[in-house]
Amino acid sequence: MTVNRMILNETSYFGKGAIQEVANEAIKRGFKKALVVTDKGLLEFKVATKVIDVLKAAGLEYEIYDGIVPNPTIEDVQAGVKACAAAEADYLVAIGGGSPIDTAKAIGIITTNPEFSDVISLEGVADTKNPALPILAVPTTSGTAAEVTINYVITDAKNHRKFVCVDPHDIPVVAFIDSDMMMGMPKGLCASTGMDALTHAIEGFITNGAWEMSDMLHIKAIEIISQSLRDSVAGEQTAREEMALGQYIAGMGFSNVGLGLVHGMAHPLSAWYNTPHGVACATLLPLIMDFNKKYTGEKYREIASAMRVPGAAEMSLAEVRDAAVQAVKQLGVDVGIPQSLSELGVKKEDVAQIAEDAARDVCTPGNPREASLEEIIALYNSML
Structure with a gap:
C-alpha cells in the first residue's frame, strides 16, 4: 500500500490588502523583532516598504537584510545568518520572489540547526531536528510558490550548480498572497514566473509521485494559470489576483509530490549562465512535455481540457497529446x-x-519518462 503525505503551511491570507495582517500575526504569536529578508530593488521601488510600513505602524522592531540576488548563493545565506544573529531576530519576514523567500528558509533553518552552517549539507533531504526560525512570507511574483512549499534552491557558485533542499521544517508559518504586491512586476518577470507556475502544475500533475489529491490541485492550477497569464502580463489587476492564487495552488501540490526533467534541466542553466529560473523552465517546458507525452496516459487530455483546447474530449490520444504541447508552446x-x-x-x-x-539533479528522477545522459544532451542540443 502506498502512503501519500501532504504538508501545507499553517496559515495563509489571500486578496488585496492581505499584508495588513502581517503585524497582527506577529503580535498574536508574540514575536519581538523581525529580520526583513528582501532585495535592494524591492526596497528601491517601494514594494518591500509596503510591508515595512505595516511593521512600523504597529511599532514592531525590525532590521533589514537586503543582500539577495537572483539565484542566491551559499555566501548570501551565510551573510543572512550572521545578520539574523546580529539583529537578535526571533522571526523572519521574507518579501520577494523565490530568491528572498528561499534565502529566508535557509537562514531560518541554519539559525535553529547551526550544524548545517556550511549550507551545502542541506542539499536533498537534510536531517534537521528543529523547525526553522518562524517565517512570514510575502511573495511579490506569481510563480515560485515558495511561500507554501517545503523546498528551496541555493546556488553553489564555485561549482556552477544549483542544489535543491527539501525540508518540512522550512515551510513559512504564514503566507500573505496580496496581488497589490505583484502589480509592480514588469511584463517579462510576470511572464517568466507565470510560466514557472504552469511548469510546477504540469510537472506535478505528471510526476511519478502524483496522486488524486495532488492531481486535484494541479489541474485547477493549470486551468487558472492558462486562462489568466496573458492578461496578467498585460497588467490587468484581476488577472494578477488569479495568477497569485493559481501559483499558490500549484505550490500546494508539487511541494508534496515533486517535479521532473524540466526543473532538472533548468537548474543548471541558472547555475551556469545566471538565467532566471522561470525563463529557463518556460523555454524548456514544451520540449520536455513532448519528450514525456507517451508516458502520461490520459493526463494530456486533462491538460488540454483545462487549457480549453477546442475538441480535446473527442481527439485521439496522439492528437490531444500534441494539442496540449502546442497549447503550452x-x-x-x-x-x-x-x-x-x-x-x-x-x-x-x-x-x-x-x-x-541535470542528470544528477534531485528533480530529474520524478520525471514520468526516464532520461539517459545521452537523451538529455540531445534535448539541450535540439533547442540551441
Whole structure:
C-alpha cells in the first residue's frame, strides 16, 4: 500500500490588502523583532516598504537584510545568518520572489540547526531536528510558490550548480498572497514566473509521485494559470489576483509530490549562465512535455481540457497529446518567452557538462519518462 503525505503551511491570507495582517500575526504569536529578508530593488521601488510600513505602524522592531540576488548563493545565506544573529531576530519576514523567500528558509533553518552552517549539507533531504526560525512570507511574483512549499534552491557558485533542499521544517508559518504586491512586476518577470507556475502544475500533475489529491490541485492550477497569464502580463489587476492564487495552488501540490526533467534541466542553466529560473523552465517546458507525452496516459487530455483546447474530449490520444504541447508552446510565445537556448546564452561546448548536472539533479528522477545522459544532451542540443 502506498502512503501519500501532504504538508501545507499553517496559515495563509489571500486578496488585496492581505499584508495588513502581517503585524497582527506577529503580535498574536508574540514575536519581538523581525529580520526583513528582501532585495535592494524591492526596497528601491517601494514594494518591500509596503510591508515595512505595516511593521512600523504597529511599532514592531525590525532590521533589514537586503543582500539577495537572483539565484542566491551559499555566501548570501551565510551573510543572512550572521545578520539574523546580529539583529537578535526571533522571526523572519521574507518579501520577494523565490530568491528572498528561499534565502529566508535557509537562514531560518541554519539559525535553529547551526550544524548545517556550511549550507551545502542541506542539499536533498537534510536531517534537521528543529523547525526553522518562524517565517512570514510575502511573495511579490506569481510563480515560485515558495511561500507554501517545503523546498528551496541555493546556488553553489564555485561549482556552477544549483542544489535543491527539501525540508518540512522550512515551510513559512504564514503566507500573505496580496496581488497589490505583484502589480509592480514588469511584463517579462510576470511572464517568466507565470510560466514557472504552469511548469510546477504540469510537472506535478505528471510526476511519478502524483496522486488524486495532488492531481486535484494541479489541474485547477493549470486551468487558472492558462486562462489568466496573458492578461496578467498585460497588467490587468484581476488577472494578477488569479495568477497569485493559481501559483499558490500549484505550490500546494508539487511541494508534496515533486517535479521532473524540466526543473532538472533548468537548474543548471541558472547555475551556469545566471538565467532566471522561470525563463529557463518556460523555454524548456514544451520540449520536455513532448519528450514525456507517451508516458502520461490520459493526463494530456486533462491538460488540454483545462487549457480549453477546442475538441480535446473527442481527439485521439496522439492528437490531444500534441494539442496540449502546442497549447503550452503558444502560451509561451504569446507572453514573450524565448524559444531557443541560444537566446539564453547557452554554449554548445558546455552542453555535456550541463547535462551531467541535470542528470544528477534531485528533480530529474520524478520525471514520468526516464532520461539517459545521452537523451538529455540531445534535448539541450535540439533547442540551441
